[in-house]
Structures are given as C-alpha cells and as structure tokens.
Amino acid sequence: MLNKVKEIHRSSVVTANARPFLKWAGGKTQLLDELHMRLPPVFIENGEIQRYVEPFVGGGALFFFLKKNFKVKTAFLLDINKELIVGYWAIQRNVNELIDELRNVEEMYLKLPEHQRKAFYYRMRDGYNRQRKEFDYSNYSPDWIKRAVYLIFLNKTCYNGLFRLNRKGEFNVPFGRYKKPVICDEENLIKVSKALADTQIICGDFEESRKYIQANTLVYLDPPYRPLNDTSSFTGYSEDGFFDHDQVRLAHFFKEMDKRGAYLMLSNSDPKNRDQGDDFFDRLYEGFVIERVKAKRYINSNAHKRGDITELIIRNYK
Numbered sequence: 001m002l003n004k005v006k007e008i009h010r011s012s013v014v015t016a017n018a019r020p021f022l023k024w025a026g027g028k029t030q031l032l033d034e035l036h037m038r039l040p041p042v043f044i045e046n047g048e049i050q051r052y053v054e055p056f057v058g059g060g061a062l063f064f065f066l067k068k069n070f071k072v073k074t075a076f077l078l079d080i081n082k083e084l085i086v087g088y089w090a091i092q093r094n095v096n097e098l099i100d101e102l103r104n105v106e107e108m109y110l111k112l113p114e115h116q117r118k119a120f121y122y123r124m125r126d127g128y129n130r131q132r133k134e135f136d137y138s139n140y141s142p143d144w145i146k147r148a149v150y151l152i153f154l155n156k157t158c159y160n161g162l163f164r165l166n167r168k169g170e171f172n173v174p175f176g177r178y179k180k181p182v183i184c185d186e187e188n189l190i191k192v193s194k195a196l197a198d199t200q201i202i203c204g205d206f207e208e209s210r211k212y213i214q215a216n217t218l219v220y221l222d223p224p225y226r227p228l229n230d231t232s233s234f235t236g237y238s239e240d241g242f243f244d245h246d247q248v249r250l251a252h253f254f255k256e257m258d259k260r261g262a263y264l265m266l267s268n269s270d271p272k273n274r275d276q277g278d279d280f281f282d283r284l285y286e287g288f289v290i291e292r293v294k295a296k297r298y299i300n301s302n303a304h305k306r307g308d309i310t311e312l313i314i315r316n317y318k
C-alpha cells in the first residue's frame with residue numbers, strides 16, 4: 001500500500017525543473033546567466049533545441065537549465081568519469097529503487113551521533129572503493145543502483161561535497177561535518193530522471209561525441225580547467241589528467257565541428273587571471289568569438305583567495 005502511494009506521488013512530479021543531483025567541481029550554476037544570453041539567437045527565438053550534445057557533462061548545470069527553459073528534443077551527454085555515468089544511468093533507469101535505497105541509508109545516517117556518522121562514512125567510502133575492483137562498468141545491472149547510492153551518499157556527506165578521485169581511481173575525500181545533509185532529495189531525483197528521458201548518456205572521451213554532432217547541433221564544451229603548470233594537470237575527475245595537449249586536441253575538435261556547421265560554445269578558465277601575458281587560449285581559438293566574463297570561484301586551493309575573476313566563453317557564432 002505504502003509503495004503504491006509512493007509511486008503515485010512520484011509519477012505526479014511533472015515539472016521539468018531538475019537541478020544537478022551532485023555537487024560537481026567546476027559546476028556551471030554560477031555562469032548560467034552568461035551562458036544563457038550567449039545561446040544562438042535561433043534557439044532563443046524558437047524556444048526549441050533539436051539536438052544538444054554536452055561532451056564534458058559533469059553535474060550538467062547547463063543541460064538541466066536548458067531542459068527547464070527550452071524544448072530539447074534529443075540530447076547526448078558524455079563524460080570520461082565512469083562513476084558519474086553510473087549515477088546518471090541508475091537515475092535514468094531505476095529512479096524508484098534508487099530513492100528507496102538512498103532513503104534507507106539517509107535514515108540510518110541521520111539517526112547517528114556525529115562520531116558514529118564519521119565511522120559510517122568511512123565504512124561507506126571503503127565499501128565504495130572495494131566494490132570498484134570487481135564492478136562491471138560495461139553491463140548495466142542492479143549493482144549500478146547500489147553504486148549510485150554510494151556515489152550520492154558520499155557526495156552529500158564528504159568534505160566540501162566534492163567528488164574527487166586519486167591517481168589510483170579511489171575516492172579519497174574525507175568526512176564532512178554537516179548537521180542535516182539532504183542525502184535523498186526525492187523530488188529532484190525524479191525530476192532528473194524525467195529530464196533524462198530522450199537522452200543518451202555515454203561514458204567516454206569528448207572526441208566520441210563526434211558521431212552525435214550534426215549541422216545545427218548545439219554543443220556546449222566545458223573541459224577541466226587548465227592548471228598553472230603541466231605537472232599539476234591531475235584533475236581529480238578520473239585517473240587521467242587533462243593536459244595542454246588535450247586542450248590542443250579539443251581546439252582541433254572545435255574547428256572540425258565548426259566546419260560541420262554545429263553551434264559551439266566552450267567555457268574555460270582564463271589563464272590571464274594569473275599571468276596577463278598568457279594567451280594560450282587566445283591563440284588556440286583565434287578567429288572565433290572570445291569573451292571574458294566575470295565569475296566567482298576559488299582560483300586556487302586557498303579558500304581565502306575567493307574573488308572576482310574572469311572566465312572565457314568562446315563561440316563560433318555571434
């Protein structure tokens with residue numbers, strides 16, 4: 001009976017205003033206004049996007065924004081981080097089971113006093129890292145729901161709420177002290193699941209998105225930020241880093257997709273924040289529309305150095 005009531009409630013959640021279900025490093029919620037006003041005028045006029053591709057989807061801030069404000073017919077979301085893709089697939093395919101399991105974990109966790117919460121967190125983290133060794137990332141199964149539960153629980157309770165992997169691919173973020181974290185945001189998870197209908201979610205390198213991009217496709221590219229020097233290019237998103245040669249590879253890809261007739265919008269950190277003479281991206285994207293917009297974010301690991309900095313938005317259209 002209770003399950004029936006739950007299902008009726010869940011199926012009545014119709015609004016598509018989903019938000020990212022994870023807090024993600026480099027998430028673009030803060031930049032949405034700037035990105036919105038730079039969308040191709042044809043989509044703004046029609047309120048409709050036929051085909052959308054996001055090769056570095058992360059938490060998907062722009063994707064969910066577009067789903068809320070436009071009629072997005074077909075979408076293709078890619079990311080190299082397989083743990084993130086496990087989360088998207090489980091929500092897309094089995095949101096009800098995922099909510100039930102996450103709700104159980106949330107109830108167990110919130111009942112505990114703080115010192116026991118910490119031990120619970122580390123048990124979950126160990127379990128997550130152990131499961132990874134024998135996990136089958138190629139074939140979807142009920143295990144994916146369990147792994148997505150781990151992912152969301154850890155993201156909501158870890159320090160700073162950021163998912164970060166070490167070079168061995170292990171999740172290594174310490175415990176975060178939140179009084180009453182919302183671990184199972186049922187309403188939003190259902191909205192996310194609905195927003196993901198008619199969407200293909202793919203694990204892979206950004207170049208794999210080539211096969212989904214056609215003339216007039218809207219493509220938003222948000223690669224890992226370019227760090228200060230090449231030796232620190234380990235990004236924490238996956239076992240691999242994203243190096244200057246990957247940025248060059250991306251610029252080639254951008255030019256190839258430009259020739260194909262796609263609408264391309266790319267954001268990146270602006271190296272001029274640190275060094276006025278650094279024109280790495282200005283040279284790579286010479287001939288395209290390059291703009292610098294104000295953004296608030298941490299410019300390095302020192303939390304006190306937060307302030308107004310600029311980010312780059314590069315487009316192949318006006």
Ligand SMILES: C[S@@+](CC[C@H](N)C(=O)[O-])C[C@H]1O[C@@H](n2cnc3c(N)ncnc32)[C@H](O)[C@@H]1O
Nearest residue numbers: 026027028056058059060061080205206222237
């Ligand atoms: C800056 S984040 C994207 C954030 C996203 N726009 C948001 O709003 O949350 C960059 C993403 O690129 C992914 N990534 C890193 N290297 C990649 C590659 N070679 N191909 C595809 N995705 C990659 C990371 O896993 C990460 O999720």
